[in-house]
Amino acid sequence: MNNYVITIARGFGSGGKEIAEKLSKELGIPCYERQILQMASEHSGISEGIFAETDEKLKGHKFAILLKALPNQYVVEPTSRKFTSDVNLFNIQANIIRSLAESESCIIVGKCANFLLQNYKNVVSIYIEAPREACVKSVMSKMGITEEKAHKMISNTDKYRSDYYKFYTGGKDWRDPTAYDMTLNSDRIGRDKCVKIICDYLK
Numbered sequence: 001m002n003n004y005v006i007t008i009a010r011g012f013g014s015g016g017k018e019i020a021e022k023l024s025k026e027l028g029i030p031c032y033e034r035q036i037l038q039m040a041s042e043h044s045g046i047s048e049g050i051f052a053e054t055d056e057k058l059k060g061h062k063f064a065i066l067l068k069a070l071p072n073q074y075v076v077e078p079t080s081r082k083f084t085s086d087v088n089l090f091n092i093q094a095n096i097i098r099s100l101a102e103s104e105s106c107i108i109v110g111k112c113a114n115f116l117l118q119n120y121k122n123v124v125s126i127y128i129e130a131p132r133e134a135c136v137k138s139v140m141s142k143m144g145i146t147e148e149k150a151h152k153m154i155s156n157t158d159k160y161r162s163d164y165y166k167f168y169t170g171g172k173d174w175r176d177p178t179a180y181d182m183t184l185n186s187d188r189i190g191r192d193k194c195v196k197i198i199c200d201y202l203k
Helices: 016-027 035-044 048-053 086-103 132-143 147-169 191-202
Strands: 005-010 106-109 123-129 182-185
Touching (some): 016 106, 086 106, 123 191, 182 191
Parallel strands (some): 005 106, 005 123, 123 182
16 A cells, blocks of 8 residues: 555544644645545435434443444445444444545544554554643633533543443553554644654654
């Protein structure tokens, strides 16, 4: 493969999406996040809104039963009543992510992409995080909400992302540094410097 892929996982409020977008401009390659939901919808014929309901979160599951078994990796037929199940929606997106990794250079944000592409030689996986105080300030500034609401939003979002990752990876921790090639503290380093470090690493 002549193309390369950068996966970016991020704590909420750490600026991971902003870093991914700046990296996209710097490298001249596309950045995929919610676009994957649209692509999955167009490919399957399932409403994009249904994909959005399960975007990096689980619906209709209790955490106590999440780790019973790894989900089947195959997409079921449209005639199956499981066609719009959480697992099938995930598998449709997973197939698109693998297809992107095989066909073009790009950046993929979230979606368990580092796990799905862990055996691809052309993939670099990055985890972006920042201290809670910095994340709170970022969320307050970006969304115009109170400190209390920012704390709650960060806690809730990071939890459902964590539960989602554990479910679809068989219990793995999305914050485990060994799952990534590089982990960056965006508050200490600065978001622009994160972009430079990633570019230097690619070279």
